[in-house]
Amino acid sequence: MSNNTTRPDxxxxxxxxxxxxxxLGEHYRLFHRYSLGNQAMAVFEMTIRGIPIGPISSFNGWKRLGRRVKKGEKAIALWMPVVKKDAIRKDDGTDEEVTKRFFIMKNNWFALAQTEPIDPENPGTVPIPETPTWDRELALKNLGITEVPFxxxxxNRQGFAxxxxxxxxxxxxxxxxxKTTFHEMAHCLLHSKQADVAFVDGGHINRSIEEAEAEAVAFLCCATLGLPGLEEARGYVQDWLGSPAQAEEFAKKSVARVFAAADKILKAGSKAGEGVDHE
Structure with missing residues (x-):
């Protein structure tokens, strides 16, 4: 095929x-999982202080990730659980240890925008590799998808759609x-209200199937373009499907949808301006 690249099976x-x-990659567990209440408080405080909303961590948490808090930055306040043990004298004269749990407000957290790389030569972010046949910005443009701030x-969330x-x-x-870009693109193509999100038997897609479909699209795109992430994609899909029975059902009902979305993404970013073939 003259201008097309032969694709894998x-x-x-x-x-x-x-x-x-x-x-499952360790990147899903790098940050503490904050309660919804604390997340809301963090967003509110960042908003009123004019700090770009983004991931938060403690001073030492950012240090472990290769980043440091910028000089002069003031910490964000969140509710922090505290456990205290007390001894209570019982009627028989003996002491009984009881555990009390309560919350106090502490200024211990900083947003990503309040930090900087410890080593400027190693900023801690992973660049998106260039491929000879596919262009990310071209794909976004051709698919009518807009990238917005995170x-x-x-x-722990790698992205959203x-x-x-x-x-x-x-x-x-x-x-x-x-891989996250492919995953979120797939959500836009497959899971909008305007998209056809019904299975062939009329059953509607639940969250686990949506995530498995999007990651399966990312898997095919990465494999086709020779990009890393295949082992992580398999772990993600298998974790969401959860059982061999659901995996078998997924293989029957979602394969055509996954192929169509992956093909569309690859064609949209094709530098050759022609179709994408796969065997």
Whole structure:
């Protein structure tokens, strides 16, 4: 094929996605998981102080991630649980130890925008690799998808999509921003209210299937373009599907949707301006 690049066998790749071992990346567990109340408080405080909304962590937490708090930055206040043990004298004259748990407000946290790399030569962000056949910005433009700032407090989230608005956001600290880009693009193509989100038997897609579909699209795109992340994608899909029975059902009902979305994404970013072929 003159201008087209031969693509790998997607049928075999899709089968391997469900059967070969995978792993869940450590990047899903790097940050503390804050309560919804604390997340709301952090967003409110960042907003009134004019700090760009983004992931938060403690002083030492950022240090472990290779970042430091900028000089002069004031910490964000959140509720922090405190456990205190007291001895209570019982009627028989003996002491009984009781544990009390309460919350206090502490100024211990900082937003990403309040930090900087400890080593300027190693900023801690992963660049998106360039590929000879596919252009990210071209794909976004051709698909009508807009990239917006990442405004999530939870740094474990790699990105998010607003399918009905055709918007995606990628965490500046995402471990594999290229894979996350494919994943969020897939949500926009497959899971908006305007998209056909019903299975062939009329059953509607639940959250686990949506996540598995989006990651399966990312898996095929990464495999086709020779990008890393296949083992992590397998782990993500298998974790969301949860059981061999649901994986089998997924293989039957979602394969055509996944292939179509991956093909559309690859064509949209094709530098050759022509179709994307796969065997």
């Amino acid at each position: 997607w049928g075999k790749l899709f089968a391997s996605l469900l059967t070969e071992p995978g792993k 405004t999530e407090v939870d740094g 607003r399918p009905d608005r055709a918007e995606i956001a990628i965490n500046p600290l995402a471990a594999m921003p290229w």
